Every structure is written in structure tokens, then in C-alpha cells.
Amino acid sequence: MxxxxxxxxxxxxxxxxxxxxxxxxxxxxxxxxxxxxxxxxxxxxxxxxxxxxxxxxxxxxxxxxxxxxxxxxxxxRNVIVRTPNLKIRASEDETSTVVFIADRGVLLELGEPGANGWIKVRHRDGLAGYVRGTDIWGN
Structure with a gap:
């Protein structure tokens, strides 16, 4: 049991x-x-x-x-960046354009889950993009 x-x-x-x-x-x-x-x-x-x-x-x-x-x-829901100099991308792809870079420990607002382990996030200044779920904590 x-x-x-x-x-x-x-x-x-x-x-x-x-x-x-x-x-x-x-x-x-x-x-x-x-x-x-x-x-x-x-x-x-x-x-x-x-x-x-x-x-x-x-x-x-x-x-x-x-x-x-x-x-x-x-x-x-917020998340914390786990990876130094994390590249937040325009789409759910490692080769897509970098929208902004967030350092380890930065708080981001959690958005909707994307495809293949990607998650949409938004910075408090309004910039938004996608990161791999393994690069953030709190999701």
C-alpha cells in the first residue's frame, strides 16, 4: 500500500x-x-x-x-531563472531570435506552456519570450 x-x-x-x-x-x-x-x-x-x-x-x-x-x-505565478545569462527567445526554438537575456536569480512571470518543454515568460518591463522549462524554477 x-x-x-x-x-x-x-x-x-x-x-x-x-x-x-x-x-x-x-x-x-x-x-x-x-x-x-x-x-x-x-x-x-x-x-x-x-x-x-x-x-x-x-x-x-x-x-x-x-x-x-x-x-x-x-x-x-512567477519563476526564477536558474541559468546564468539565459537567452529568452522569440519562439520555441534554440535558433530563434534572442528577445532579451536574464541573469540567474531574475524573477519572470510564468506564461503558458509551449511545445517540447518550452514555456512562455514575461519580464516586468513587458518583454516576453520562451525558455526551456529546465532553465527556470517554479514551473
Missing amino acids: GVLLLASAAGQAAEFKTVGTAPALLYDAPSTKGNKLFIVPRGAPLEVVLTYGDWVKVRDVTGDLAWTPSRGLSAR
């Missing part, structure tokens, strides 16, 4: 949320009485691992786990 549970959990897509308008404070327990661990800037994506009442256990881009109140998170 444990194998079936593991198999079904592995088949589920990760759930991501974005830190809302204020930075999120992350704790070591689902309570404000817990130790404060990190502050995550607004707009940063977090993977939701577990929900417990009004709290969520989240994983950040570095893989660290912590708790934060769910009210501080938004359904809006």
Missing part, C-alpha cells in the same frame, strides 16, 4: 504559489511562536509541500523547507 501512495504522490504536479505584496516570513513550525528562519522577497515563487490549517510548508529555490501563513501567498 505504501508503494501505491508513493507512486500517486510522484505522479502529481508540484503546486507553486508566489509571495504576495509583502515579503514572507518563514518559520521552522506552523506558528508565529516558531523560530524565524528566512525572509522571502515579494514575487518569489515557493513550492507548496503541505497545507496545515492556515499554514503551508514550502520549499524555496535552494531546496530549504519552512512554514509560512498561507494568506501571504498569491496564486499569481
Whole structure:
């Protein structure tokens, strides 16, 4: 039975949320009485691992786990660039025109998925293009 549970959990897509308008404070327990661990800037994506009442256990881009109140998170989706000098392309092709270059750690708004592992993203200045899903985190 444990194998079936593991198999079904592995088949589920990760759930991501974005830190809302204020930075999120992350704790070591689902309570404000817990130790404060990190502050995550607004707009940063977090993977939701577990929900417990009004709290969520989240994983950040570095893989660290912590708790934060769910009210501080938004359904809006952002991603973080994982690759230095990532080329954002005009279409879903390595040979297409480079629209702009984003450095590692830059936040981009997640757009719709494209073909063959490509994903549309948009920079806050309005420039948009496509990247490979493996070059970003939070998708």
C-alpha cells in the first residue's frame, strides 16, 4: 500500500504559489511562536509541500523547507531563472531570435506552456519570450 501512495504522490504536479505584496516570513513550525528562519522577497515563487490549517510548508529555490501563513501567498505565478545569462527567445526554438537575456536569480512571470518543454515568460518591463522549462524554477 505504501508503494501505491508513493507512486500517486510522484505522479502529481508540484503546486507553486508566489509571495504576495509583502515579503514572507518563514518559520521552522506552523506558528508565529516558531523560530524565524528566512525572509522571502515579494514575487518569489515557493513550492507548496503541505497545507496545515492556515499554514503551508514550502520549499524555496535552494531546496530549504519552512512554514509560512498561507494568506501571504498569491496564486499569481512567477519563476526564477536558474541559468546564468539565459537567452529568452522569440519562439520555441534554440535558433530563434534572442528577445532579451536574464541573469540567474531574475524573477519572470510564468506564461503558458509551449511545445517540447518550452514555456512562455514575461519580464516586468513587458518583454516576453520562451525558455526551456529546465532553465527556470517554479514551473
